[in-house]
Amino acid sequence: MSLNDEEREAVVADDIAPDTGLPMPTGHKIRFAAGMIVFNILWMTAGTAASQVLLPSRFTTLDIGQPETVLATMNSVSIIFALVANVVFGALSDSTRSRFGKRTPWIPLGGVVAGIAYYMTSVATSLVGIVAWWSVLQIGVNIMIAPCVAILSDRVPARIRGTLSAFYGVGQILGQSLGALIGAQFVTNERVGFVIGTVIWLLTGFITIVIIPREKSSLGEGGERFSLRKVVMQFRPPTRNARDFYLALVGRMCLIFGYNMIMAYQLYVCMNHIGLDNEGAAGVVAEMATITMVVSLVTSLASGPISDRLGRRKPPIAVASVVIAAGFAVPWLVPTSTSMLVMAGVVGLGYGIYMAVDQALNVDVLPDPDEAGKDLGILNLANTLGQVVAPIITSSLVIATGSYAAIFPVAIAAVLVGAVVIMFIRNTR
Numbered sequence: 001m002s003l004n005d006e007e008r009e010a011v012v013a014d015d016i017a018p019d020t021g022l023p024m025p026t027g028h029k030i031r032f033a034a035g036m037i038v039f040n041i042l043w044m045t046a047g048t049a050a051s052q053v054l055l056p057s058r059f060t061t062l063d064i065g066q067p068e069t070v071l072a073t074m075n076s077v078s079i080i081f082a083l084v085a086n087v088v089f090g091a092l093s094d095s096t097r098s099r100f101g102k103r104t105p106w107i108p109l110g111g112v113v114a115g116i117a118y119y120m121t122s123v124a125t126s127l128v129g130i131v132a133w134w135s136v137l138q139i140g141v142n143i144m145i146a147p148c149v150a151i152l153s154d155r156v157p158a159r160i161r162g163t164l165s166a167f168y169g170v171g172q173i174l175g176q177s178l179g180a181l182i183g184a185q186f187v188t189n190e191r192v193g194f195v196i197g198t199v200i201w202l203l204t205g206f207i208t209i210v211i212i213p214r215e216k217s218s219l220g221e222g223g224e225r226f227s228l229r230k231v232v233m234q235f236r237p238p239t240r241n242a243r244d245f246y247l248a249l250v251g252r253m254c255l256i257f258g259y260n261m262i263m264a265y266q267l268y269v270c271m272n273h274i275g276l277d278n279e280g281a282a283g284v285v286a287e288m289a290t291i292t293m294v295v296s297l298v299t300s301l302a303s304g305p306i307s308d309r310l311g312r313r314k315p316p317i318a319v320a321s322v323v324i325a326a327g328f329a330v331p332w333l334v335p336t337s338t339s340m341l342v343m344a345g346v347v348g349l350g351y352g353i354y355m356a357v358d359q360a361l362n363v364d365v366l367p368d369p370d371e372a373g374k375d376l377g378i379l380n381l382a383n384t385l386g387q388v389v390a391p392i393i394t395s396s397l398v399i400a401t402g403s404y405a406a407i408f409p410v411a412i413a414a415v416l417v418g419a420v421v422i423m424f425i426r427n428t429r
Helices: 005-014 026-062 067-095 106-123 127-155 158-185 190-211 228-234 243-263 266-274 278-310 314-333 337-364 369-401 407-423
Strands: none
Touching (some): 026 067, 026 106, 026 190, 026 266, 026 278, 067 369, 127 158, 127 369, 158 190, 158 278, 243 314, 243 369, 266 278, 314 337, 314 407, 337 369
């Protein structure tokens, strides 16, 4: 069957890099893929090691409050800074004019800010100090993430966004797993673990901009230059053609919320739901991380190209959500160390599928590509909100019931609701 003129033009447009107006060379595709993986491996490794293992372990010895409450307080306050930083620096990168491009200058700066804040969090001994420095770290993280995610819209042809999104997701999956592994290895020697994390943060941005193809100068770009008024106006959420945008936001937030209710508390789940001691729980967490990493890596690398070939984003996310929910049900119904390992494999399968398609879906629903940095920043708030609200709800349920059993059905419901919301999106298949 031959293509008509409109279909042929659409195919050609899908192959064109938005920033150059030309097809993307294979070498650039490889460098973008490598850059996406490395960026996410680095920052997720450092962040996960602290947030899921090292800091929760440290909170059990600081005598500054119930560990779950300390963790929830740290996250609930830092969300304010993360929310603002993501939108502000997305808007700033949209407006930046420099010979290095509009996204590039912000990425290494964010890594340096995060590295300093990470180290200061690790040496803080009061609740106020921990919360304050973790909030600064959230600013640094979002200085990097907001412009990095916008690259998918700015510079990547539509035809390979699913594949590049898969590599982005693979980096996060590997980083989460490596972070849990590293954190578990240093749970009895936290200082070394925190120093390693600090070095990783400091290097993340610089390594990333070396790997990805150089961004063209933005000095000659038209449009209004950055101003305080423009930043204030950028806080306005999109209102035109934005139905799918908000469905993607809500669906993503539900899934990330449900996922983190269990995975962000896996050390405490192993200790209090399964009944292991601190070192035993750390060992199981390390095994889970290995299983999740291997399964998710294979699944994600396969799912992105398949999504591009089929031209579909919603069905993979629905399948992923059902698989994740099924994985959570295993240790809920059978609380043993073995069931936690089974959960790691099943959830890794579903999360790998989800992460392969998630960023491509987000780019597909953007109301205005010219405000990609700001709007993707808003969509990334779903990640931040889900990650921060999850510990708050989890700690509240644990305190109210005295058990971790109640968090599993809530997490399962949240993940499935997220899938239903995503299926109502109209403008992408």
